[in-house]
Structures are given as structure tokens and as C-alpha cells.
Amino acid sequence: MTNLSIAETKTTPSVNFDAQTGVLNITGESYPDSAMQFYQQVLDWLKQFVAESQQKIVMNFKLSYFNTSTSKCILDMLSVLEAAHANGREVEVNWHYRKDDEDMQESGEEFAQDINVPFNLIAY
Amino acid sequence: MIPFDLLKFYNDMTQSRILMTFKGAISQELLVELGALVRNQLQHDDKIQRIFAVFVEMAQNILHYSAEKDMLQHIGKEVGVGVIVISEQEDMYSICSGNAVTKADAARLEEQCRYLNALSKEELKKLYQERRKQAPPEGSKGAGLGLIDMARKSDKPFEYSLQPLSDETSFFILNISISKAGR
Numbered sequence: 001m002t003n004l005s006i007a008e009t010k011t012t013p014s015v016n017f018d019a020q021t022g023v024l025n026i027t028g029e030s031y032p033d034s035a036m037q038f039y040q041q042v043l044d045w046l047k048q049f050v051a052e053s054q055q056k057i058v059m060n061f062k063l064s065y066f067n068t069s070t071s072k073c074i075l076d077m078l079s080v081l082e083a084a085h086a087n088g089r090e091v092e093v094n095w096h097y098r099k100d101d102e103d104m105q106e107s108g109e110e111f112a113q114d115i116n117v118p119f120n121l122i123a124y
Numbered sequence: 125m126i127p128f129d130l131l132k133f134y135n136d137m138t139q140s141r142i143l144m145t146f147k148g149a150i151s152q153e154l155l156v157e158l159g160a161l162v163r164n165q166l167q168h169d170d171k172i173q174r175i176f177a178v179f180v181e182m183a184q185n186i187l188h189y190s191a192e193k194d195m196l197q198h199i200g201k202e203v204g205v206g207v208i209v210i211s212e213q214e215d216m217y218s219i220c221s222g223n224a225v226t227k228a229d230a231a232r233l234e235e236q237c238r239y240l241n242a243l244s245k246e247e248l249k250k251l252y253q254e255r256r257k258q259a260p261p262e263g264s265k266g267a268g269l270g271l272i273d274m275a276r277k278s279d280k281p282f283e284y285s286l287q288p289l290s291d292e293t294s295f296f297i298l299n300i301s302i303s304k305a306g307r
Contacts, residue, residue, distance in 0.1 A: 010156050031180050031185075033152040065173065067180050068269035075256050103173060103277075110253055 001052055004045040012038055013063060017045055022055035030066040039073035046080050056090035057081060061108075062124075065097065071107070078115040085117045092118045099123040140211050147207040149194035152272045155183040162210060171302050174216055174277050175210065182208055182221035182271040190223040191275045191293045216279070220299040230286050230294040237284045237298075240275045271298075279303040 001019040008014035013028030024046070032038045049057075059081060066074070078093065085091040093115075095108035105121065113120040137145070144162055146154075161180050166172045190204025206223030209301045226232060243251065260268050275282055283299040 004292060011152070031184070032185075065177065067177070067184065068273045069184075071269060071273075072256055093289070103177070110249070114253055114257065 001049060003115075004042065006042075015042055016019070017042075017049070019049060019053065019055075022049075022053070022057050024057065024059045025062070027062040027065055028073070030070040031048055035067065035069035035073050038071070039076070043080065046077055050080060050084045054089075056091045056092070057084065058094065060094045060096065062096040063104070064101075065104075066107075074111065075114065078111060078117070081117050082084065082115045092120070094120045094122055096122045096124055137186055140209075142209055142211045143217075144210045147209065149196060149201045149203050149205050150183050150187045150208075151196055151199060151201065152187065153199065154285065155180065158183065158208075161235065167247075168234065169304075171217060171304065174302050175219060178219045178274050178277055178302070179208065179210065181218065181274050182300075184296065186221060186223045191226045191229070192224040200253045206261065215304050217302045217304065218299055219302065222295060224289055224293045225296045226293060230296065233284075233296055234265065234286055236271060237282075241281045241284075242273060243275070245276065248272060252276065273302050274298070277302065 003019050004015060004017035006012070006015040008028045011029065011032045013024055013026050013030050017024040026042075030038075049055075059077075061074070081091045081093065093111075095111065097104035097108055105123070108119075108121045112121065143165055144158070150158075159176060159180060163172060163176055166175060169175075186204045186206035188204060191203050191208045192205040194205050195202050206221060206222060209218075209220045211218045211220070213242055215273075240248065240251075252269060255269055255272060264295070278300045280301050280303075282301070283297075285297045286294045287297075289295050
């Protein structure tokens with residue numbers, strides 16, 4: 001399976017999903033015109049990766065800002081990981097937030113409550 | 125001839141301590157530029173992240189849902205028209221948006237605003253998480269979460285008003301307050 005690599009723009013994060021290592025990075029800011037449209041390709045890749053490999057998945061979110069429609073898309077991605085985890089797949093989510101950004105920390109805590117996968121909150 | 129009373133406009137803006145205002149068609153591209161301006165003006169303020177977040181939700185609501193539309197030839201897209209004002213009071217920042225909405229949207233918004241304003245922060249958090257798990261409401265281009273998120277970020281009950289514009293539309297005003305001190 002080929003890697004997924006999307007360059008960062010002002011309103012969309014960089015996406016680097018490595019099919020060999022299973023390390024998936026989403027970094028930057030996210031408030032595109034249509035979050036659903038942007039994240040569709042990301043979600044499609046993730047679903048295919050879950051179906052076609054047995055690799056452990058480590059997903060790193062390092063977002064400094066995202067809007068509410070992106071929030072929904074993040075939950076959709078995490079739901080794919082949750083289902084994979086329930087089927088015995090090794091999954092780990094790392095939520096990186098700036099140490100003085102309480103809103104971003106709280107967002108991470110809320111995703112951790114909503115989704116049943118190993119979830120680490122990491123301040124930087 | 126000078127087309128309108130600029131001095132009065134200037135004095136009104138000074139008196140209301142307006143930090144940023146825009147009225148017109150809001151495209152995604154313009155939103156990015158205005159957002160950069162907001163960040164630039166408030167870059168040293170602790171609350172900039174929260175103010176920016178409210179600004180983006182308001183601007184994207186206008187872009188997608190304003191009943192007044194403008195066709196932007198240079199990008200070949202129709203976008204919403206509205207107004208956003210960020211101002212400063214003694215202990216608060218105020219982020220205020222205004223735009224036309226259809227009568228059907230006005231009734232729905234009024235009900236939603238009344239409902240959200242009666243909820244505690246804890247209840248709003250719970251509602252946000254529940255709503256996020258559901259499929260987006262019909263006609264929503266986002267997730268239907270914007271208003272709940274703004275209500276959560278407001279440091280006092282938000283203010284809103286709906287005034288008739290025509291037989292088909294009303295003017296919807298939403299004001300979110302972010303306190304300068306504390307978290």
C-alpha cells in the first residue's frame with residue numbers, strides 16, 4: 001500500500017501516513033471550507049490500511065487549532081481505529097497539545113472519553 | 125463629495141472600541157486573511173486562541189448559511205454576506221456577528237439559542253459530545269456543532285437577537301463574550 005502524504009496549507013494540516021511503519025501523523029491547523037471533503041481521502045486511506053494490513057497503528061495528532069466540522073472528522077477517524085482495536089488490532093493514539101493551551105488539552109480529553117483506544121495526552 | 129460621514133463612523137468605532145470589523149461577502153480565502161488580521165492584532169493576548177476559534181465559526185456560518193448571497197466572479201463561487209465585529213470592553217472581548225437568515229432558519233435558531241443558553245457548561249460539553257457522535261443535521265455543511273462550541277467558549281450567557289428584514293428573512297445577531305482575565 002502506498003503512503004499518504006498531503007502538504008500543509010493555511011487551513012489544512014499536513015498528513016503523513018506511513019504504510020510501512022504504521023505511524024500516522026496529522027500536524028498543523030484545520031479549518032477548511034469543507035472539512036468533510038478534505039478528510040474523506042484521509043478516512044478512505046485509513047479504512048483501507050486497517051483492512052489490508054496487520055501492522056500496529058500509531059496515530060499522532062499535533063493540531064494547534066481545528067474548527068468544529070474538523071472535530072467531527074477527527075471523531076470519524078478515531079472511530080475507525082476504535083473498531084480496529086475492538087477486532088484485536090494494536091492501536092495507539094497520541095494527542096499532542098501546547099502546554100498552555102487548555103482548550104486543546106480538553107479537546108484531547110473529550111476524544112479520549114468518546115473513543116475506547118489507548119490514548120495518550122502529551123504536552124509540548 | 126465625500127459619500128458619508130466618515131468622522132462619525134470613526135468616532136463611533138473609537139467609542140465602541142472596535143478592534144476589527146468586516147461587512148461583506150465572506151469567502152474562505154477572505155476568512156483566512158481576516159483571521160490573520162485578528163491574530164496579528166491580539167497576538168500578545170492569552171485569549172487569542174479562543175477569540176480566533178469563535179471568529180472562524182462565525183465567519184464560516186456566514187459563508188455557508190447567510191440568506192444573503194453574493195456571487196464572487198473571481199473564484200466562481202457564491203458565498204454568504206454578513207458582518208463581524210470584534211470589540212473590547214473593560215473586562216471582556218466581544219465577538220459579534222450579523223447576517224440574514226430565512227424565516228425557517230430564524231425559528232430554528234431562536235429555539236436552539238434559547239435552549240443552549242439555559243444549559244450549564246457541563247451540560248453543553250455533554251451535548252457537544254453527543255451531537256458529534258450523530259450524523260450531521262440535514263442541510264448542515266459542517267457538523268451542527270458551531271453554536272454549541274461558541275456557547276461553551278462564551279464566558280457569560282451569549283446574546284442573540286432576530287429582527288425581521290423582509291417577508292422571507294430575518295437578521296440574526298450573535299454576541300459571544302470572552303473575559304480578559306482568568307481561564
